[in-house]
Each structure stands twice: as C-alpha cells, then as structure tokens.
Amino acid sequence: MNWWVKRTGQALFTIWAVVTITFVLIRGLPGDPGDRIREQAQRHNPDMSQAALERLIEARIPASYDDPVHVAYWEYLTSVMRGDLGYSTFRRAEVAPEIASVLPWTVLIMSLSTALMFAIGLGLGALMAYKEGSRFDTAMTGASIFFNSIPYYVAAVLLIAFLGYRLSVFPARGTHSDATDPGLSAHFIFDALYHATLPTLSFVITGFGIIALTMRGNSIQTLGEEYIRVAKLRGIPDRRIALRYVGRNAILPMWTTLLISIGFMFGGAIILEEIFQYRGMGWLMFRSIEHNDIYLMMGTFLIVTIAVVIALWIADATYGWLDPRIKSGDDSESY
Amino acid sequence: MTVNRTDEPSDDEPGSGDAGSRFDGSALFDRDTDGTDREYRADGGQSAGGGQMFSDSEFTDVTMGQRLSEVFYQSIYEPFVVAWEDWRTKVGLSIISLYLLLGAVAWVSTSEFLILDRITIIEPARGDGPIRLAPFQDWSYPLGTDMIGRDLLAAMIHATPRMLQMILAGAVFATVVATVVGTLAGYKGGITERALMTIADVLMTIPGLPLVIVLIVLIDPSSPYLIGIIIVVNAWAGLARTIHSQVLTIREHSYVEASRTMGIGTPTIIRKDLLPNLMPYILINFTSMARRVIYDSVALYFLGVISVNTIENWGVMMNIGYENNALIIPEVSHLLFVPMVFVVGLSFGLILFSQGTDRLFNPRVRARGSGSTKSKDDEEITTGGGAL
Numbered sequence: 001m002n003w004w005v006k007r008t009g010q011a012l013f014t015i016w017a018v019v020t021i022t023f024v025l026i027r028g029l030p031g032d033p034g035d036r037i038r039e040q041a042q043r044h045n046p047d048m049s050q051a052a053l054e055r056l057i058e059a060r061i062p063a064s065y066d067d068p069v070h071v072a073y074w075e076y077l078t079s080v081m082r083g084d085l086g087y088s089t090f091r092r093a094e095v096a097p098e099i100a101s102v103l104p105w106t107v108l109i110m111s112l113s114t115a116l117m118f119a120i121g122l123g124l125g126a127l128m129a130y131k132e133g134s135r136f137d138t139a140m141t142g143a144s145i146f147f148n149s150i151p152y153y154v155a156a157v158l159l160i161a162f163l164g165y166r167l168s169v170f171p172a173r174g175t176h177s178d179a180t181d182p183g184l185s186a187h188f189i190f191d192a193l194y195h196a197t198l199p200t201l202s203f204v205i206t207g208f209g210i211i212a213l214t215m216r217g218n219s220i221q222t223l224g225e226e227y228i229r230v231a232k233l234r235g236i237p238d239r240r241i242a243l244r245y246v247g248r249n250a251i252l253p254m255w256t257t258l259l260i261s262i263g264f265m266f267g268g269a270i271i272l273e274e275i276f277q278y279r280g281m282g283w284l285m286f287r288s289i290e291h292n293d294i295y296l297m298m299g300t301f302l303i304v305t306i307a308v309v310i311a312l313w314i315a316d317a318t319y320g321w322l323d324p325r326i327k328s329g330d331d332s333e334s335y
Numbered sequence: 336m337t338v339n340r341t342d343e344p345s346d347d348e349p350g351s352g353d354a355g356s357r358f359d360g361s362a363l364f365d366r367d368t369d370g371t372d373r374e375y376r377a378d379g380g381q382s383a384g385g386g387q388m389f390s391d392s393e394f395t396d397v398t399m400g401q402r403l404s405e406v407f408y409q410s411i412y413e414p415f416v417v418a419w420e421d422w423r424t425k426v427g428l429s430i431i432s433l434y435l436l437l438g439a440v441a442w443v444s445t446s447e448f449l450i451l452d453r454i455t456i457i458e459p460a461r462g463d464g465p466i467r468l469a470p471f472q473d474w475s476y477p478l479g480t481d482m483i484g485r486d487l488l489a490a491m492i493h494a495t496p497r498m499l500q501m502i503l504a505g506a507v508f509a510t511v512v513a514t515v516v517g518t519l520a521g522y523k524g525g526i527t528e529r530a531l532m533t534i535a536d537v538l539m540t541i542p543g544l545p546l547v548i549v550l551i552v553l554i555d556p557s558s559p560y561l562i563g564i565i566i567v568v569n570a571w572a573g574l575a576r577t578i579h580s581q582v583l584t585i586r587e588h589s590y591v592e593a594s595r596t597m598g599i600g601t602p603t604i605i606r607k608d609l610l611p612n613l614m615p616y617i618l619i620n621f622t623s624m625a626r627r628v629i630y631d632s633v634a635l636y637f638l639g640v641i642s643v644n645t646i647e648n649w650g651v652m653m654n655i656g657y658e659n660n661a662l663i664i665p666e667v668s669h670l671l672f673v674p675m676v677f678v679v680g681l682s683f684g685l686i687l688f689s690q691g692t693d694r695l696f697n698p699r700v701r702a703r704g705s706g707s708t709k710s711k712d713d714e715e716i717t718t719g720g721g722a723l
Contacts, residue, residue: 014537021541025553145423145690149683151630153637154675157653161662161671213690260539260573267544271634285545289552289640297552301545308542 004317011313018305022298023076027069085302086295090288095299099284103303105175106273106280109196110265113203118258121208125215126247132220141213148209152268156202156275163198170197173277199272203265214257218250225249252323255315262311266304406611424691430684438495445493470669479669482659487652487673494648497559498629498681505563505628510621513574514613518605520575521582532579538572547631548640562641566631567624574620578613585612615692622689626682633678649674 079085085095124144128137164172171177176191222228223246231241270282277283281300288296418424470479470487478487520531547566556562585591591608635641636650637657656670 010533010536011540013533014540017537018541025549145686146683149686150679151633151682153634154679157657157662157671157675161668165663263540263542267542270544270548271638274638285548286638289548297549301549304545305541309540312540 007313007316011309014309015306018302018309019077019080020073022302023073026076026294026298027072080302085299088288088293088296088299090291090293090296095296098296099281099299099303102280102284103307105278106266106269106282106304107307108192109199109203109272109278109280110262110269112193112196113200113207114258114261114265116200116204117207117261118211118254120204121211122215122251122254124208125212126219126242126250128212128216129219129223129246129250130242132216137216141216144209144212146209147205148207148213150206152202152206153271153275155206156199156272159198159202160275171195172198175279195278199269199276199278202272203268207261211254211257214254215250218253219246222246222249255319255322259312259315262315263308266308270304411614418692421691423687427684427686427688427691430680431688434495434681434684435499437492438499441493442496469666470673478673481652481655481670482667487669490652491649491673491677494652497648498632501559501563501566501632502625502628503563504560505567506621506624508564509567509571509574509624510617513571513578513620514610514617516571517575517578518582518609518613521579522586522601522605522609528579532576535572535575535579538569539576541569543569544631544634548635551635551640556641562632563628566628566635570624570627574624577620578617581613581616582609585609619689619692622685626685629678629682629685633674649677 083096085099087093088095088098091098124140128140131137159170160172163170171194174195176188176195228241228245231245236245269280270285272278273280273282274286281304285297285300285304287293288300465476465480465484470477476486476488478491480486481490516531516535520528520535546569550565550568551562554561554565556565586609591604594604594608632641632648633650633653636648637653639654652674653671656667656674659667659670661667661669661671
C-alpha cells in the first residue's frame with residue numbers, strides 16, 4: 001500500500017476515533033448522569049442550593065440525551081464535521097470561534113519551546129559526545145539529569161516567583177499587555193514574545209536535558225561506526241565528518257523523540273497556561289472545568305487532539321525526506 | 336534442547352561457548368549411527384543419544400526451580416550487577432529506597448493491623464503547632480508549619496503512601512498492558528499486529544494530559560489506584576510500540592525459529608524466548624512510567640483538577656501554598672517549596688536509576704565503562720578493526 005495513503009488514512013482514523021471518544025464521554029458513562037452529577041456536587045460542595053444543582057445538571061446533560069444512541073451519534077458526528085462544537089454556557093457563545101481565537105497563543109509557545117529545546121539539546125549533546133569523559137561532559141550530564149528531573153510546572157512556579165515577582169524582569173501572566181493592540185506591528189510581536197518568555201523558558205529548561213543525553217548517546221554510538229573510521233582514513237576534514245557523518249546519523253533516531261514531544265508539549269501547555277494565566281487552549285479548558293461547561297471542555301480536548309494529529313502527520317511526512325531508507329511496505333511474515 | 340533454549344538468548348555469551356557446544360554436537364553427530372535426525376543436530380543441540388532427541392531426559396530436563404533461578408540470574412541478577420557499577424544507579428536506588436522507607440514509616444504509623452496499631456513513629460499532621468512557622472526554626476517542626484499549624488514534615492511523610500500506591504498502580508498497569516500488546520503484536524504478525532498497532536498508534540497520537548483531565552473531571556475518581564491508572568490510560572501505547580519493534584528483531588533469531596519448528600505454542604514462546612530478552616528494557620520503562628505518574632498527578636492536584644479536602648498529596652500541598660500567595664509573600668514560600676523538593680527528589684532518583692542502567696542496552700557504552708565486559712557486538716568490531 002502506498003505509504004502516504006496509509007499515513008493519511010491513519011490520521012483520519014485517529015480523528016474519527018477521538019470524535020467518537022468525545023461523544024461517548026459527553027453522552028455519559030454508565031448510570032444516570034443526573035445522579036452522578038448530584039453525588040459529585042454534594043461531595044465537593046455540600047451547601048449548594050437545590051436550584052443551583054438543577055441548573056448544573058441541566059447544563060451538563062446535553063439536550064439530545066433522550067434520543068436513541070445512533071441518532072445522537074450521527075447528529076454529533078455531522079455537526080462536528082460542519083465545525084459546530086456546541087454552545088458554551090459559560091462564554092455565552094459558540095464553542096468553535098471561542099477556541100479559534102485562543103489557539104494561536106498555544107501554538108506560539110508550543111513551537112517556540114520545541115524549537116529552542118531541540119536546538120539547545122542537540123548542540124549540547126553533540127558537544128558532550130565529542131568531549132566524552134571530560135570534566136565538561138560529566139558536569140553537563142549531571143546538570144542535564146538534574147534539570148530534567150524538575151517538572152515543568154515547578155520550573156514555571158519558580159520562574160514566576162523569581163524572575164516575575166522578585167526581580168520583575170519578565171511579565172508573569174498574560175499573552176500581551178493591555179496597552180498594545182493585536183496586529184502585525186513590530187511592537188506587538190515584541191510584546192507577545194516578551195510575554196511568552198517565561199512559559200517557553202519553563203519548557204526549555206526542564207526539557208533540553210533528555211534531548212542532550214539522547215543525542216550524546218546516539219553520537220557516541222555513531223562515532224564507533226566503521227564508516228567514520230573509513231571517512232577519517234580517507235582524509236575527509238573533521239568538520240565535514242562531524243556534520244555530515246556523525247550529526248546526521250545521530251539526529252535521525254531523534255525524530256521519534258520530536259514526534260512524542262509534540263503531544264507532550266500540547267498537554268503540558270494546558271498546565272502551564274493555567275499557571276501563567278496565559279489565554280490559550282489550556283486556560284480555556286480550565287475555565288470550562290471551573291464552570292462545568294462540558295461542551296467547551298470537550299471542544300478544547302477535540303481541537304488540541306486534532307492539532308496534534310496534524311502536527312504528527314506533517315512531521316511523519318517529512319521523515320521520508322530526511323531518511324530515504326524508510327521502508328514503505330509491511331514486510332513481516334505472519335505466523 | 337527444548338529447555339536449554341532459555342539460556343541461549345543472551346548476546347553476552349562469549350563466542351567461545353557457542354563454538355564449544357557446536358563442537359560437541361558434531362562430535363556426537365559422528366558417533367551417531369542412526370541417521371534420521373541429522374539435520375536437527377547442526378545448530379548445537381546437546382542431546383546424548385541418537386534418535387531420541389526430543390524424549391531425552393538426562394540432559395535436557397530442567398526442574399522448575401532451576402529454570403526460575405536461571406531466569407532470575409539472567410534477567411535480574413546479572414543486569415543488576417552491571418548496572419550497580421555505575422554511580423548513577425547507586426545514588427538513584429538509594430533515593431528511591433529512602434522514599435519507600437518514608438512510605439513504610441507512614442504506613443506503620445497509621446496502620447490498624449494487629450500490633451502495628453500500637454506503633455506510631457510519626458503522628459499524622461494536625462493543626463496544633465504555631466502558625467506559618469518557617470523551616471529549620473523550631474526542631475519539633477523541622478520543615479515548618481502551614482497556615483493552620485500543621486507540621487509540614489509529617490504531612491509530607493503521610494502523603495507518601497498514597498503517592499506510592501498511585502505510582503505503583505499506574506506503572507504496573509502501563510508496563511503490563513504495553514508488554515502484552517507489544518509482544519503479541521510483534522510475534523504474531525498479520526492481522527493481530529495490524530489491529531493492535533493501529534489501536535496503539537491512535538492512542539499514542541491523543542495528547543495524554545488533556546485526555547486525562549477530561550476523564551478525571553467526568554469520572555471524578557478518589558481511589559489512588561484508579562487515579563494512577565487513568566493517568567497512564569494512553570501512555571502505554573508508546574511503550575507497546577517500542578517493545579513491538581524489539582520483538583520484531585528478536586523473533587528472527589534462530590532459537591525462536593527452532594522453537595516454532597518444534598511446534599511450541601505462542602504463549603510459551605513469548606514467555607520463554609522473548610520476555611527474558613526484553614525484561615531489562617521493561618524494568619527501565621517501569622521507572623519512566625512511574626515518573627510520569629508523579630509529574631501528572633502532582634500537576635493535577637496542584638491545579639485542583641483532582642479535588643481532595645485533606646492534604647494527602649504533595650500536589651495538594653503545593654496548591655494550598657499557591658492559593659495562599661506563597662509566590663508573592665516570602666514568609667510562606669516554604670509551603671510551596673517543601674513539596675516541590677519532595678517531588679523533584681523522587682523524580683531525580685528515578686531518572687538517575689534509569690540513566691545508570693542505560694549501559695545494559697548499549698553494549699558500546701558498557702565496554703567503554705569497564706574494559707573487561709565483552710559482548711558479541713564488541714568482538715565483531717574488534718575483529719573487524721584488526722582487519723583494517
């Protein structure tokens with residue numbers, strides 16, 4: 001089968017599966033949804049009034065709940081395809097445009113941090129492999145492990161406390177200052193990047209370590225290959241060996257790491273945005289949880305997942321161009 | 336021959352051993368008068384008599400105990416000795432043991448089980464101390480107290496058992512599911528492989544944290560075991576993928592083919608031929624799953640997605656600190672920093688441990704570390720190098 005068709009089919013299948021999961025979750029888990037919400041509310045907030053409880057139940061149970069499952073499913077599927085994700089009771093607006101207005105901010109900090117993290121990690125890892133066993137290598141290995149063991153949200157809290165409040169060098173919250181108007185002006189772009197600094201730093205500081213360590217391991221392994229020895233014997237300049245022979249082969253296995261980190265960063269962004277009060281997808285998702293706004297919550301989940309699926313599809317598609325050796329077919333024998 | 340397969344898989348066996356057994360085989364082969372089984376001999380079977388190689392008992396029968404001790408020796412003891420040579424493993428394991436000890440202390444203190452009922456090493460935190468005491472001021476409250484006078488050290492220690500339960504449930508669930516799916520898909524191939532790997536691919540693409548948040552909000556679990564399992568609800572997929580690709584290479588080895596030719600069933604082949612090779616790898620991934628459970632659970636408690644009223648989790652304590660403006664007011668900042676130190680400490684221990692065991696999978700790193708360790712790969716390289 002053509003690899004492209006297969007990969008695209010898989011992406012579409014994933015999106016369909018996620019829409020179905022979303023439907024199942026909105027439609028509710030087994031048992032009467034009203035009772036479950038009532039019991040939940042009583043556990044967390046015993047002195048909630050009866051009227052408020054009824055309103056809550058009404059908000060969380062979709063109107064189509066009385067329809068038979070297949071009808072409701074078809075309706076949901078078609079409305080999602082049309083881009084209709086339901087009505088948000090908390091924002092008092094359609095869900096889809098609400099999400100579209102915050103998505104760019106999440107993509108901004110996501111791509112900034114991924115790019116920086118990999119640039120620093122790959123460079124440092126290669127350098128460590130080159131100086132393997134030196135004091136620099138030992139120190140950086142220790143530092144990489146240490147920084148990697150700090151959860152990104154802990155780093156975020158520390159950065160806010162020190163750089164945000166104590167020293168006040170970077171803004172601790174928000175996507176841009178109120179004074180600047182969104183637009184394509186240099187001033188606005190600078191302001192947005194300035195506000196994105198701390199969220200990005202929290203990811204980069206805690207994430208570069210594992211990339212550096214993996215890159216170091218890969219490079220050391222590649223340095224031991226015989227073609228490197230042959231290249232040296234042929235008198236190829238060191239610089240060319242480092243970039244073309246070692247670098248390229250050591251980076252290739254990292255592609256999978258990149259794929260995995262895309263999903264991870266999108267998830268992490270949700271936590272970070274809440275800490276930084278950064279008005280992106282995560283911020284919106286937490287507001288929807290706070291206000292029991294189930295359509296908004298499922299909408300953000302759906303959009304985040306679709307964004308990840310698309311990102312992975314692009315990354316996968318470019319891999320064949322990076323490494324022409326990938327096989328297209330499935331050549332394993334069935335037992 | 337049937338049973339001796341268990342000790343053949345290791346790549347670490349020096350080449351001389353192989354040659355020896357092969358030599359034995361050919362010697363027997365010469366003595367053989369009955370020519371029927373000749374073609375089976377060539378791969379180093381060690382049977383003594385001719386013609387009855389599958390029913391031979393004297394050499395090939397291994398008792399259950401021997402087999403168990405062999406598996407233990409090869410997949411636990413030997414890797415452990417190799418890994419222990421690295422300082423990272425030593426430090427990492429000590430840190431992990433320290434947390435297990437804390438968990439045990441808290442468990443004994445609160446347990447109502449027989450005699451343990453009467454032993455209380457550290458009292459659970461109650462609000463009876465001075466309010467907002469900073470750490471290292473009063474040694475009856477070493478890590479200070481919170482806004483209502485609860486001892487932070489006691490609270491931290493008593494949160495440990497729940498954390499450990501959650502970590503254990505999540506890590507066990509993820510590794511077991513991943514191993515079963517990965518080996519089955521890798522070994523069976525065909526439609527099973529395609530179906531299982533498609534499921535894994537789909538789950539892998541869904542970003543974990545948003546899915547976990549949605550599930551937790553809708554299910555609203557309170558059992559630490561359930562929370563642990565929900566957190567890794569799709570994390571196992573990535574591990575299943577890597578195990579799958581490892582199985583794909585292992586299943587091409589001749590000893591697996593030999594088992595298959597002899598008509599041994601799939602579950603037995605997976606258990607005896609494939610799993611012993613994968614064991615170290617699975618153990619390492621157990622620690623990374625554990626780390627993931629710590630990260631995500633603390634984050635979810637910290638941001639109040641999982642709601643509890645007691646301070647039974649490090650994340651909840653961070654939440655309390657955060658809500659009380661520990662970021663802005665330096666006097667209460669320890670409410671935030673003390674739990675952070677505990678989280679980072681455990682995670683640091685787990686990373687060190689898995690980094691230290693890295694040499695188990697990377698023969699070349701291993702050979703550099705200690706010159707005496709030899710592996711098949713290295714031998715091939717040195718002979719190749721000699722020819723150059």
